[in-house]
Amino acid sequence: MLSLLLLLACGGAPPSTTTTTPTASPEPSAPKALGGPTQRGAYIVALELVPNPPPLSELFEVKVKLTDPQTGAPIPDATVSVDAQMPQHGHGMSTDPIDDPGQCDAAGVCTHPDGVYRTTGMKFHMPGKWSVSVDVVGPRGTDRVVLPYELL
């Protein structure tokens, strides 16, 4: 067992030095896209964090673009709720997120032009692994997705 570890420690070094040359260094600072299909596949969500990345312990907002997975068309007449938790710590955010109702008429019917839904009042008060949940109620039924986001 010990000899195997020594072998791995010694033998692994020469090839890895060639692969870790700093040729692809711009990648870590580039914000990665957050989104994908909801759990039942009823919707596609694409999230934009503003600002991105969100500064620690500062308010930020989330814009969710909601589209039909079959046609790719934006869905303006749904309800989208965004929240976030730290599952490994068993807690959520210290703020209450506020979902923008969109543009509402006198009868209380609201639409979201271009299928874009805003949620303000988001705050990551700790660095680490967050889960951003997106709950959708719309023309294709109720669905949700939970997206991992790590705040460094």
Ligand SMILES: [Cu+2]
């Ligand atoms: Cu935490």
